[in-house]
Structures are given as C-alpha cells and as structure tokens.
Amino acid sequence: MDLYSGHINRLIDELSGLPGIGSKSAQRLAFHLVNLPQDKVKRLVKVIMDAKENVRYCKECFTLTDSEICPVCANAKRDHSTIMVVENTRDLAAYEKTGKYEGIYHVLHGAISPMLGIGPGDIKLKELIARLEGDVSEVIIATNSSLEGETTAMYIGKLIKPTGIKVSRIASGVPVGGDLEYIDEVTLLRALEGRVEM
Ligand code: ZN
Secondary structure: OOOOOHHHHHHHHHHHOOOOOOHHHHHHHHHHHHHOOHHHHHHHHHHHHHHHHHOEEOOOOOOEEOOOOOHHHHOOOOEEEEEEEEOOHHHHHHHHHHOOOOEEEEEOOOOOEOOOOEOHHHOOHHHHHHHOOOOOOEEEEOOOOOHHHHHHHHHHHHHHHHHOOEEEEOOOOOOOOOOHHHOOHHHHHHHHHOOEEO
16 A cells, blocks of 8 residues: 555554554554654653563563562462463453452463464463472463363363362353453353362
8 A cells, every 4th residue: 555655554564463453443543653742652662662671471470570470479468379370461460350369370371272383382381380399289270261272271181180289170151262351350250169170
C-alpha cells in the first residue's frame, strides 16, 4: 500500500505484528502516534524500553517480575507446598485477582502444541520438575481448556504421578478454548475448588 509515507507504512507494519492488532487498528494507532506531541512519544518509547530491560523471570516460578523473586514467591504467608501450574503470567494474574488462592505458581510460558511444533522442551517444564524435589504436597494444573492446554495437562499429570505427589486438574467449568484471563473470578474459583485428582 503506497497511500501513506514509507515511515507510516513501516509503523503500521510493526504495529500490526502485535497480538490482537488487525490492520485497521494498526493504522488507527499509527496515525494516533505520529500526531502525539514529541514528549509523549518519547515517554512511551522509554516505558517500553524500561520494561524490556528490567522485567525478568522470577527465579522460582518464572513469572515476569522486576525483582529476582516475585512478590508471591517472596511471601512467607503463602502455602509454598501447593504449586498451581499456569500457561502465562496473565493467567497467574487472573488467579491472583480472586484473592482466594494461597499457594504459589509455576508459569510454563506456553503449552505443548504438536501442530505448532511446540514440544515439552520449549516450555518451562523441566524447571517445574526440578521444583518438585522440594517440599511439595500438591500440583494443581490450571492450563487452559484448549487442545494445547489439555495436552499439556495430561503430559504433566503423567510426569508427576509416579512421584507420589498429588496432582489435580482444575474443573472443566472453564469454557473450552477459553483464555483464563477473560474468565470471571467466580468461574475461576469454582474451577479451582472443583479440581479433580488426576
Ligand atoms: Zn515467583
């Protein structure tokens, strides 16, 4: 498309590569950005760079955090023997919002997907297994109810079962294919409370 300047086109290209941004939104955002005052654009760029440079994985649960250990793992009041396995930091945030879960987490950063060529070695799975050497009484698998999430849950269940550690799967009250972050807190709590041992 040569309707716009090369710079605008490049900006639209970059923006449309972001998740959830279609070409129309990308155009709207691009024009919005070039019309912003210089200092606002500078601030936005700086915030993005700061986040990129300072956010890292928690050494224990692998969620994204500003410090070596995230606030959940650093909290001695949490039940460190119960680990909830989630696909990403957004899912962790969804459960944290309920304010009712007292255990800690493990963030996989993805799910097994043979279709997309994502195998067990591509997510934080061996890191989870390493954590089981500690004092763990239950692993709650809270991956999404998508095909990938279910495949991952089954795979983890099979890995953990022989260790004798209790392993459970959140109830299927979570809509199939539903992203955990879009599900309301009541549904999340029901799924957690109704978890079944694998
Ligand atoms: Zn952590």
